[in-house]
Amino acid sequence: MQPEQIDVLVIGAGPAGTVAASIVNQAGYKVKIVEKMKFPRFVIGESLLPRCMEALEEAGLLENVLQQGFQRKTGAKFVRDGVICDYSFSDQFTNGWDHAYQVTRADFDKALADGVQEKGVPVEYETTVTAIHFNPDGSSTITVEDAAGNTKEIFARFIIDGSGYGRVIPRLFGLDKPSNLPPRKAVFVHIKDVNRQMDDEPDRITIVVHKPDVWVWIIPFATGITSVGFVGDPSFFEKYTGTPEEQMRALIADEPYIAKRMEGIEFLWEPRVLQSWSATTEKFYGNGFVLTGNVTEFLDPVFSSGVTLATVSSQIAGKLVVRHLKGENIDWNKEYTEVMMQGVNTFRSYVMGWYDTTLHTIFFADNQDPDVKRMICSVLAGYVWDTDNPYVKNHDTALKKLAKTINLRDSITYINNGFKDPEPQ
Numbered sequence: 001m002q003p004e005q006i007d008v009l010v011i012g013a014g015p016a017g018t019v020a021a022s023i024v025n026q027a028g029y030k031v032k033i034v035e036k037m038k039f040p041r042f043v044i045g046e047s048l049l050p051r052c053m054e055a056l057e058e059a060g061l062l063e064n065v066l067q068q069g070f071q072r073k074t075g076a077k078f079v080r081d082g083v084i085c086d087y088s089f090s091d092q093f094t095n096g097w098d099h100a101y102q103v104t105r106a107d108f109d110k111a112l113a114d115g116v117q118e119k120g121v122p123v124e125y126e127t128t129v130t131a132i133h134f135n136p137d138g139s140s141t142i143t144v145e146d147a148a149g150n151t152k153e154i155f156a157r158f159i160i161d162g163s164g165y166g167r168v169i170p171r172l173f174g175l176d177k178p179s180n181l182p183p184r185k186a187v188f189v190h191i192k193d194v195n196r197q198m199d200d201e202p203d204r205i206t207i208v209v210h211k212p213d214v215w216v217w218i219i220p221f222a223t224g225i226t227s228v229g230f231v232g233d234p235s236f237f238e239k240y241t242g243t244p245e246e247q248m249r250a251l252i253a254d255e256p257y258i259a260k261r262m263e264g265i266e267f268l269w270e271p272r273v274l275q276s277w278s279a280t281t282e283k284f285y286g287n288g289f290v291l292t293g294n295v296t297e298f299l300d301p302v303f304s305s306g307v308t309l310a311t312v313s314s315q316i317a318g319k320l321v322v323r324h325l326k327g328e329n330i331d332w333n334k335e336y337t338e339v340m341m342q343g344v345n346t347f348r349s350y351v352m353g354w355y356d357t358t359l360h361t362i363f364f365a366d367n368q369d370p371d372v373k374r375m376i377c378s379v380l381a382g383y384v385w386d387t388d389n390p391y392v393k394n395h396d397t398a399l400k401k402l403a404k405t406i407n408l409r410d411s412i413t414y415i416n417n418g419f420k421d422p423e424p425q
Helices: 015-026 049-057 062-066 107-118 166-171 234-239 244-253 305-325 334-355 358-363 370-380 397-418
Strands: 005-012 029-033 071-073 075-080 083-088 101-104 129-135 142-146 151-162 176-178 183-192 205-210 214-220 226-232 272-275 278-279 290-291
Touching: 005 015, 005 183, 005 305, 005 370, 015 029, 015 049, 015 107, 015 151, 015 305, 029 129, 029 151, 049 062, 049 101, 049 305, 062 107, 075 358, 083 370, 129 166, 151 166, 151 305, 183 234, 183 244, 205 226, 226 234, 272 278, 290 305, 305 334, 334 370, 358 397
Parallel strands: 005 029, 005 151, 075 205, 151 290
Antiparallel strands: 071 101, 075 083, 129 142, 142 151, 176 278, 183 226, 183 272, 205 214, 214 226
């Protein structure tokens, strides 16, 4: 049989794949998506950031998301020992969206995939890429296999790999390399959150510092269901024994901020585990392909960067692929890799600052500078490409300098108070 002829093959029907496919399709090119799984399917990454809404809007998929009635998210809240640091996306440095959404990912991803199909892009589910042969001109012949074991070939002028954790091209061509972030583990579950009214901010993600290097996510959905997860070094979880449910209930009982609210609460499924997720690759592009989303690099769930990096990388890559198909010479390193690494490295600095407690010092400081808080809020909103923001441009140094300034200020205050601890807040 002759291979099917298309312009662009997109691997993966998640947010990265659908955004890229829709942008290329809007330009009039023939696109197909192949997806290994059957949708809907479960995945984490349930709290979106405002920046990713811009990518969904440009891809023409925003309305598909809004129709789902997801929980509107207006900010992010951090809690440590009862002290709250609240960030509102309406009060940020960068001009952009002032809200996003908290989504059940099975429904969110299905809405995007359905939306791109409505635009005329076929999605072949339960279809695995088993081999790729690249030609000197960048075109390729891709062998795929369906759930019944049937194989076929597809000829494409270009490939966009948005396969997420599947990492199709990196694994086929040996491009994977280890992340510089240490391995961590997450234990998580969805609960029937009948006591949600006990929370003071039910419309946003809450991140609780359980221990200096262990934290809890609390993500309420519009359905009355809430996602709860504990993240930390794998060794932290070793003392929690028993069934997955017993372990999760013990974790909840050990965290005062949620212990009463979630005592005896109904779990909607057995708690799940994800660990050693951080990964990266040697290069983000090659002759005839570009990698987007988690295929390039996945950092950590703490600042909900995953979907934002997935959608924005695909927004950028999709437009570059269109220009490439039109015959333009693309400087992929400058226009794609360097741009994406600006965002990835900014988020990386904040992830590392979270785990080494630099950000704890900043978030829970007294008398925070409102201008600085707005700049940091923009990063938390996903605007990690706005280099007019000093806390983006100087992400690798600004946080540590700020934390040192806060510590010095507090030390001087401590001395001036005659070495007396400050009154409780």
